[in-house]
Amino acid sequence: MPHPSDGLLRRLADEPDGVADLDREHVTACARCRSRMADSEADALLVEAALRFDVEPDVDAAWNRLLGATAPAAAPVPARRRFALRSPVVAVIGVVALLGGASAAAAGDWLQIFRTERVAPVTVNQSDLVALPDLSDYGTFRLENRPNVRNVEDVGTARRITGLPSPQVAEFPRGVTGQPRFFVGDQIKAIFTFDRTKAEQALGQRLPEPPPGLEDSQFSLTAGPGLAAVWPEARGVPALIVGRVKAPAAYSTGVPFGTGLDYLLTLPGLPAPVAGQLRSFQNATTLPLLVKSATQVSFTTDVNGRPATVLASRDGAVSTVVWVEKGHVNAVGGTLSSDEVLDVARSLRWKR
Amino acid sequence: MKQLSIEREGAVPASVRTDLEQVFRAAYPKVVGVAARVLGSRDEAEDVAQEAFLAFGRTSVPAGEAVGWLCVAAAHTALNHLRSGRRRASREEAATGAGAVAPDIADAVITLDERRRVRAALSRLPRKQAIALVLRHSGLSYAEVAAALELSPGSVGTTVRRAETALRKELGHASPE
Numbered sequence: 001m002p003h004p005s006d007g008l009l010r011r012l013a014d015e016p017d018g019v020a021d022l023d024r025e026h027v028t029a030c031a032r033c034r035s036r037m038a039d040s041e042a043d044a045l046l047v048e049a050a051l052r053f054d055v056e057p058d059v060d061a062a063w064n065r066l067l068g069a070t071a072p073a074a075a076p077v078p079a080r081r082r083f084a085l086r087s088p089v090v091a092v093i094g095v096v097a098l099l100g101g102a103s104a105a106a107a108g109d110w111l112q113i114f115r116t117e118r119v120a121p122v123t124v125n126q127s128d129l130v131a132l133p134d135l136s137d138y139g140t141f142r143l144e145n146r147p148n149v150r151n152v153e154d155v156g157t158a159r160r161i162t163g164l165p166s167p168q169v170a171e172f173p174r175g176v177t178g179q180p181r182f183f184v185g186d187q188i189k190a191i192f193t194f195d196r197t198k199a200e201q202a203l204g205q206r207l208p209e210p211p212p213g214l215e216d217s218q219f220s221l222t223a224g225p226g227l228a229a230v231w232p233e234a235r236g237v238p239a240l241i242v243g244r245v246k247a248p249a250a251y252s253t254g255v256p257f258g259t260g261l262d263y264l265l266t267l268p269g270l271p272a273p274v275a276g277q278l279r280s281f282q283n284a285t286t287l288p289l290l291v292k293s294a295t296q297v298s299f300t301t302d303v304n305g306r307p308a309t310v311l312a313s314r315d316g317a318v319s320t321v322v323w324v325e326k327g328h329v330n331a332v333g334g335t336l337s338s339d340e341v342l343d344v345a346r347s348l349r350w351k352r
Numbered sequence: 353m354k355q356l357s358i359e360r361e362g363a364v365p366a367s368v369r370t371d372l373e374q375v376f377r378a379a380y381p382k383v384v385g386v387a388a389r390v391l392g393s394r395d396e397a398e399d400v401a402q403e404a405f406l407a408f409g410r411t412s413v414p415a416g417e418a419v420g421w422l423c424v425a426a427a428h429t430a431l432n433h434l435r436s437g438r439r440r441a442s443r444e445e446a447a448t449g450a451g452a453v454a455p456d457i458a459d460a461v462i463t464l465d466e467r468r469r470v471r472a473a474l475s476r477l478p479r480k481q482a483i484a485l486v487l488r489h490s491g492l493s494y495a496e497v498a499a500a501l502e503l504s505p506g507s508v509g510t511t512v513r514r515a516e517t518a519l520r521k522e523l524g525h526a527s528p529e
Binding site: 007050054204 | 376380381401466470471486495
């Protein structure tokens with residue numbers, strides 16, 4: 001009988017059952033073939049060691065990434081639905097709001113569970129951004145009051161409608177001139193009710209057992225009213241925007257939030273990097289600002305002693321600084337450098 | 353089940369095959385493992401696996417052949433990355449020990465430099481040999497490798513053996529003979 005081929009000996013090392021009995025018996029009886037087989041096994045072991053790279057990927061996170069990549073790049077989304085249900089900010093605030101450990105300021109039957117005392121950046125890449133959860137996947141999300149952002153005649157009208165003071169800029173950056181236009185927006189109010197069955201249907205898998213009471217509770221998210229002064233550039237692009245909005249807050253009908261602390265952050269659908277950053281906030285007073293890593297950079301600083309976050313386009317053409325002051329979120333932005341928006345922010349006065 | 357036929361953000365578009373999620377969840381770790389063996393980097397391996405699944409999503413490859421198809425696609429793409437020098441040295445996780453290389457006998461018998469050399473050598477092998485080798489060392493059976501590469505099961509052993517001999521020579525290890 002001829003000696004078996006190298007290929008057959010190689011298979012014999014891996015899958016003895018895949019080799020004919022006659023060949024197996026030959027190798028057992030043939031010293032030369034046993035030696036060849038030993039060589040084959042030694043080479044296999046060496047290559048196995050060289051190529052070995054054990055990986056335990058996060059399949060959920062990877063699936064979300066793929067979803068982001070398969071989403072149509074320019075899928076038309078009705079503006080209203082996008083605002084109501086897909087706004088990443090709304091979604092993330094919702095998640096943060098459902099975290100526990102917040103202050104307990106009673107508001108009628110509603111318990112305040114989230115109030116904005118500071119802002120902090122949350123960096124997301126494009127696929128994470130697309131994969132951010134739609135709150136309507138987790139239950140029912142109803143927008144009761146819409147912002148109805150509109151241009152008003154003058155600063156006095158803006159103050160009267162919103163009850164907010166108007167900004168006064170001490171010194172304008174180069175290129176910003178003329179009189180501003182004023183915009184106002186009404187208070188937004190949205191009600192969210194968690195629905196486990198709906199969430200499981202939307203996500204295509206069973207969810208972990210929710211904390212007691214979560215399924216029976218409602219959550220109210222509010223923000224606004226807001227006011228903004230806008231100085232246009234010659235090309236119509238805002239050169240400078242200075243705005244203030246009553247800070248977002250969230251209320252609940254009374255679920256024990258401490259027990260639900262990590263629940264929503266562990267649900268499938270929220271990209272792991274985003275969940276990790278939100279989890280690190282460890283309180284319900286930090287408003288996350290989404291930073292799109294592909295196009296934006298951010299850093300933290302302060303505006304007159306208050307923590308602030310600066311977001312800037314990677315090319316440096318557009319910058320915004322956001323900070324929280326006495327229950328309001330303030331922002332200064334425009335086609336300006338980070339230094340310029342910070343200079344404006346630090347010299348602002350507010351007129352009632 | 354998730355409604356895969358409806359185009360909305362956060363869902364698989366209707367233009368993508370409807371069994372994608374099921375296949376993905378079942379096969380993703382194996383496909384990443386194939387690419388990781390070629391590239392020695394978890395991040396790059398996951399990038400390659402994503403590419404493979406994106407391509408798979410647009411095909412009509414039968415579900416029963418999905419794993420083999422995806423593993424071959426991942427190996428091809430990873431080898432292309434190696435060959436075209438698209439790799440970033442900074443992401444060579446093994447170099448920093450950040451990778452998930454098990455600190456076991458494998459580390460005792462082969463050095464980091466040897467790992468790099470074997471991957472460079474892998475990129476120079478005939479493509480079918482390289483893929484057969486990687487698939488086999490990623491745990492695919494001889495029958496699976498044969499089906500994926502349209503080889504006879506008998507020739508898989510020959511192909512893998514030739515590749516291993518070539519790599520051993522590349523590493524400068526003397527033949528055990």
